[in-house]
Amino acid sequence: MSLGADVARLVVGLLIGMIVPRLPLLFFTRFINMERNLTPHPDPIPVGIPLIQRLLLMRRIHLMCWIVASLPLILGLLIIKSSPEPFALGMVAGVSWFVISRAIPQDPNSGFGILPLSLIRDINNLREPETVCCKRQLLQWEVRSIRCRHCRSITLNIPRPDLGRIRSDGLLIGSLRILLMDGRSPFPHDSVVTQGVEFLSKVTEEE
Ligand SMILES: [Zn+2]
Numbered sequence: 001m002s003l004g005a006d007v008a009r010l011v012v013g014l015l016i017g018m019i020v021p022r023l024p025l026l027f028f029t030r031f032i033n034m035e036r037n038l039t040p041h042p043d044p045i046p047v048g049i050p051l052i053q054r055l056l057l058m059r060r061i062h063l064m065c066w067i068v069a070s071l072p073l074i075l076g077l078l079i080i081k082s083s084p085e086p087f088a089l090g091m092v093a094g095v096s097w098f099v100i101s102r103a104i105p106q107d108p109n110s111g112f113g114i115l116p117l118s119l120i121r122d123i124n125n126l127r128e129p130e131t132v133c134c135k136r137q138l139l140q141w142e143v144r145s146i147r148c149r150h151c152r153s154i155t156l157n158i159p160r161p162d163l164g165r166i167r168s169d170g171l172l173i174g175s176l177r178i179l180l181m182d183g184r185s186p187f188p189h190d191s192v193v194t195q196g197v198e199f200l201s202k203v204t205e206e207e
Helices: 004-032 049-082 086-103 117-126 171-181 191-206
Strands: 139-140 147-148 154-156
Touching: 004 049, 004 086, 004 171, 049 086, 049 117
Parallel strands: none
Antiparallel strands: 139 147, 147 154
């Protein structure tokens, strides 16, 4: 067989290995209408029980991706065992990329996974916040952080990951963004900024 055909089969296998594990993330909540208690994408979501429920559901969907990933991996390994098929090789490489991208934490301090339980716990605690920013405190998760709708003060400086709402940017572009970012937010974690602010507030307290 020609080299070109082998390369084409390798690429197709690679794409399948990369896309199949993320299928639950693409379709699970968007296929059936589950928007009932949430604001439409990309509007901010108020911090409340519907948000916490959605975060727990998204966490389960992220775990489901691991189970789905095992299918192309096992199939690819079984084929490779009998013959060095480029398609199977690509599939195994694609799933390996999924495993590597998930195994490396985005922020080593915030725990593993795209939605670590510690983060969901922190957000749940914000339903009854210890500090009050203003008289009409209304916390909501915007694209870049959780902040008060009225006084705009930031409570938690964490960008919002994909929460499985039907996307405003359309099925094709929306799906492509989710595939590329793996459901993470395209914005980086501003932990350095938060630490800087904490440090500054400590300094001013000491003074
Ligand atoms: Zn406020």
